[in-house]
Amino acid sequence: MESRQVTGVYGEVSSQPSPLSARVSEEQLPELRTYTVTAEWSQADLVRGSRLRYSQQWTIIADSNDHKSIRTVLPPGPCVPVSGESLSGLSPVRGLRAVVRETSGHQLLEIWDCHGLRKCLNLTALNIHGRVYDDAQFGCLSWSECENKLLYVAEKSRDAEGDAYEREAACRKDRNVYCEDWGEALTNKSLPAIYVVNLQSGCVVELQGVPPSVSPGQALWAPGSQSVFFVGWYHEPFRLGLKFCSNRRSALFKLYLDGNLECLSGDNLSVSCPRLSPDGSTLIYLQGRVFGPHSQCLSLQQLDLESGKTCTLLDVVNRPQTGEFAGVYEALASRCWSADSQRVVFSSARRNWKDLFIVDRRSNKVTSLSDSLQVYGSWKLLTVHKDLIVVSCTSPNTPPTLRVGFLPSAGEAVTWQTLQPPITTFDFEWTVLDVTPPPQEDNTLYSGLDFGAILVKPSRPRNETKTPLVVFIHGGPHSQSPAEWNSTIAGLAKLGLAVLMVNYRGSTGFGQDSILSLIGQIGSQDVKDVQTAVLAALQRDITLDPNRLAVIGGSHGGFLSCHLVGQYPEFYRACAARNPVINAATLLGTSDIVDWRYTSVGVQYSYDQIPTAEALAAMLEKSPITHAPQIKAPVLLMLGGRDRRVSPHQGLELYKALKSRASPVRLLWFPEDGHSLSRLDTQTDCFLNTALWLYEHL
Secondary structure (H helix, E strand, O other), X not given: OOHHHHHHHHHHHHOOOEEEEEEEXXXXXXXXXXXXXEEEEXXXXXXXXXXXXXXXXXXXXXXXXXXXXXXXXXXXXXXXXOOOEEEEEEOOOOOOEEEEEEEOOEEEEEEEEOOEEEEEEEHHHHOOOOOEOOOOOOOOEEEOOOOOEEEEEXXXXXXXXXXXXXXXXXXXXXXXXXXXXXXXXXXOOOOEEEEEEEOOOOEEEEOOOXXXXXXXXXXXXXXXXXXXXXXXXXXXXXXXXXXXXXXXOEEEEEEEOOOOEEEOOOOOEEEEEEEEOOOOOEEEEEEEOOOOOOOOOEEEEEEEOOOOOEEEEEOOOOOOOOOOOOOEOOOOOOOOEOOOOOEEEEEEEXXXXXXXXXXXXXXXXXXXXXXXXXXXXXXXXXXXXXXXXXXXXXXXXXXXXXXEEEXXXXXXXXXXXXXXOOOOOOOEEEEEEEEOOOHHXXXXXXXXXXXXXXXXXXXXXXXXXXXXEEEEEOOOOOOOOOOOOOHHHHHHHHOOOEEEEEEOXXXXXXXXXXXXXXXXXXXXXXXXXXXXXXXXXXXXXXXXXXXXXXXXXXXXXXXXXXXXXHHOOOOOOEEEEEOOOOOHHHHOOOOOXXXXXXXXXXXXXXOOOOOOHHHHHHHHHOOHHHHHHHOOOOEEEEEEOOOOOOOHHHHHHHHHHHHOOOOOXXXXXXXXXXXXXXXXXXXXXXXXXXXXXXXXXX
16 A cells, blocks of 8 residues: 555545535516525645635526425536635625634725625724634624624734723733643634724724623624624633634524623533524523533523523433434534424434434424435434525435525425535445444443444445444543544545444433433443444444454544553554543543543532542543553554643553564654644645555554
8 A cells, every 4th residue: 555545535535525614595587586695615635735715606586476396406507716715694684794714814894786896895904803613612703684784703902992991910021921722723712802894984893791700602693783692601700712612602692782791691601602593582592400411411492582581492312212313412403493484494413314404493303304214314404494404415335416595384395405515425334333332331320222333335345355443432521423524534435344233232312311321431332332333233243354343533532542442452453542531530631521531430520620540540540541551553643742732642542552572663743733633734644644554464
């Protein structure tokens, strides 16, 4: 296996375009109604070493009398590169488009209409605030009803004009005083504030009245545009990492333009994703627990804005019935309401799949909207516009496919139409395995839980010998490996390897009981689940080679990978781990989510927690480093120098332990990358080295 061949394969699978977002506009003609669907895509370009973004448009023609029936989909327009856009939003009536654009180190706010650019403000030159937030955690760009105002969230400037006393105090401060931020992937985001732009005057002002103990984000205008809703994350006594953590204490607020403030949600809860109904009567949002698992099953709350009463639309699902809705685990799309304000569309994990659902507020009934053929393993909602749904569908052998359909009447199925099929599909087979732990591994507190796995393999083996198996383990640990397109999985399969993705107990999509069952059981229950799944796959598929097995994973998946080669040293022949947790005890003081280090071993966390000998002993006992002397399989480590979730010194700790025992180990260091190792050049290098490592040792 040569490097050029591996790089060529990765170039093919990683360059498959993926839709990031979609927006819809419509026009009523005498006998027809037309919809224009604009999708924004991302595509990797290994030549540039960067990801390209482009947009593409489709015109959908529906009958005027039966506007829920698609008559024709016209061929799409050309792909148009999108340069520098970090945020965008359509106005509610005239379809004006607001864009925050990065250019030459400046952030511009642009307003576009059908005649071109109508207004442009250089937000950086105004020097009223720092950088505009464009992340999914805080970022927003919301139009007022009158379309004369925009609001967004930006970093509060310490140099901006303000109270004279504050300016004087800031000047006296030492520039080297430590400033907290919100952790991994949110570095330099510390003091978000809400800003409103008056598009007629060009004036930008900060909204006053946000409590000093709260960091605001996800803001949107309330009906009448005299107040705004926002989510506020409490940052006292100090900030904990927010990325991938839906368990941070936060609340839903209503802030009036005169500075008055109302808290609309309960205390000691975690909230996110406020979404206003089209008729302006109801606000929905997600709600969860504080602390505990950092990703868990959430409830969907609805707030009646007239009465001020809140009730639960969808509750936490503790243990779903077979084939039934398993709960909400993912953020809501920015536009998710039906036109009549009675139904909400969302996508969420369901066992080994990602499904598309609709819940009716009148009955609280949840229905799946994906087609019954189960051609696609993953459905992702992009947007809903007056009952026209735009989704992205994928499978392990099928790159993202853009599809549309109208919300059906009760009891009917959606008639889906494909707007953009993938350039190609791949000759892989994939199957879903349901796995039951043996009786001796049942969790006594959460008895009777099962889990799942997905097996992907080439349809035609390269030769008559059996196929090597690579076990791919997701991180989190409370996340999911769904049956969806993944360039790493596809690349390995195209190189002739079978891949088993294991959703061990604790993964999302199996109910809250499954998530809670892993607390205090890391390093044992999850390790045994993966091993049980591998044995089940080998038993069910005789084409897999039981003598050529490898294990790979990142973060908690790396933690499990290193555990497996330590606990089963004769079973696996190679290991590749990205930013793995190696020693939870030494990680304790270096991670941005210190609370998880306690929760994972079954210790209740509080902000004033001081490490005890017992807690540190439990963390060490459950860590892969204790099994390092037994590791025989060659280990490849890939570490991000800027990782704030799992310090790269974790991987170095295992590296030194293996080197001291003359065990084969190789370490790749990416000084500019963080926990997700998400830079395109990093991902390419990781895939190349992982593939060559597997081929060398399998």
